[in-house]
Every structure is written in C-alpha cells, then in structure tokens.
Amino acid sequence: xxxxxxxxxxxxxxxxxxMTLQCTQDMNHNYMYWYRQDPGMGxxxxxxxxxxxxxxxxxxxxGYNVSRSTTExxxxxxxxxxxxxxxxxxxxxxxxxxxYTFGSGTRLxxx
Amino acid sequence: xxxxxxxxxxxxxxxxxxxxNCTYQTSGFYGLSWYQQHDGGAPxxxxxxxxxxxxxxxxxSSFLSRSDSYGYLLLQELQMKxxxxxxxxxxxxxxxxxxxxxxxxxxxxxxx
Numbered sequence: 642x643x644x645x646x647x648x649x650x651x652x653x654x655x656x657x658x659x660m661t662l663q664c665t666q667d668m669n670h671n672y673m674y675w676y677r678q679d680p681g682m683g684x685x686x687x688x689x690x691x692x693x694x695x696x697x698x699x700x701x702x703x704g705y706n707v708s709r710s711t712t713e714x715x716x717x718x719x720x721x722x723x724x725x726x727x728x729x730x731x732x733x734x735x736x737x738x739x740x741y742t743f744g745s746g747t748r749l750x751x752x
Numbered sequence: 753x754x755x756x757x758x759x760x761x762x763x764x765x766x767x768x769x770x771x772x773n774c775t776y777q778t779s780g781f782y783g784l785s786w787y788q789q790h791d792g793g794a795p796x797x798x799x800x801x802x803x804x805x806x807x808x809x810x811x812x813s814s815f816l817s818r819s820d821s822y823g824y825l826l827l828q829e830l831q832m833k834x835x836x837x838x839x840x841x842x843x844x845x846x847x848x849x850x851x852x853x854x855x856x857x858x859x860x861x862x863x864x
Contacts (some may be wrong), residue, residue, distance in 0.1 A: 674851070681856070682856050683795050683856040683857055699851065700853075704805075731794060739783060740797040741797060743795050743796070
C-alpha cells in the first residue's frame, strides 16, 4: 500500500521556469490538499480538492494552479517560478477531513 | 484570521513525561489534531480531539478544552525516537474538505 506518492523528491528551478509537482494516492480518498512548509514554520494550505473536478484556493494560492481529473491524482502547477516559492511541498489526502496522510514531500529551490 | 500558538522548543530526558501546549484563535472550530514530523520527513497523524477531554493512544495522549481554546499533547515514557517536531492543527470549517490550519510546530529534543 503506497499511500500518497509525490514526485520529484528534489528539484532546482531557474526564475521564470515552470513545473508540475505530481501527487497520487491509492486510498480512494476524496479529499486532497497541497501545503508548503518553509524552514522552521508550519504548513500553509495552497489548494485543496473535495473530489474529482472540484478544487478551491487555500491560504497561499498565488503563483500556483491545480487540477483534479481523477480521484487518485492532484498535480500542482508552478508558473513563472520565483525565489519566494523555494519551499518543501507536501501533498496530503484524507477520507474524512480529520486526519491527513502526507506524501514524503518535494524540496524545491528556485534560483 | 487564524492563529495557533505553540512553544518553539521543548527539551526532556529519556523516560520522562512532556506536555506540548497549543492555544488557538480561529474563526471556527471543529477539532484539534496533532502531527509528528521527524527532520526531513513527512508529517504523520497522531491524534484528533473534536470534543473536550482526553484521548489516549499508547504513550501519547491529547487533551482539548474548547472553552479555553486550548489543547495539549502529552508524551509519556519518552524515547530518543520521540525527538521530532510536533504540530497542532485546527479544523476551522465544517465543509467536507475539513481544511486545517497548522501551528508553527514545537521541536522536542529528548536527551539520554
């Protein structure tokens, strides 16, 4: 049982480049989330989804986009990368919105 | 807005008991969760309190007082592997998504 899988684990981007962070879960969870975690800080919600075809903004959505075409996949798109987007990105899923299962994270550096 | 306060660091010795507090100010409240995160790792879910009182899971317990906007995580019989960051998170809305706001975390160091 893989749980929540994120790829890539590490990435270095140049300013202005774009990329997609992949997230897939095999637990048939309806609810999925993207958080970012800056050093020494808590997690900030970027986007979330309550099911296929339904997404909504979280606390810090600027500079990001998401899509949810299937229950399993919830990719996060970064357009025109900026140094402020250097962070660790965690994808999570939940069956009931109470306890989350997190992926292992993507460590992104924008230079 | 949403605000959660936790101590930034706590140190204790192996075998001891430690309590990590969390106070919150949120526009809504539908439960308090706790997560553990080892350095460089993913957060893992520890416990959830939706109602006042104590929830016990093995060596870990979590307490909630909604009237005081306060909760804590209690770790007993501390082990070296308990050295990690601990985050409280408040579910502040009752939509299906159950979005949670996280505190900045408490770094627990367990010494021999």
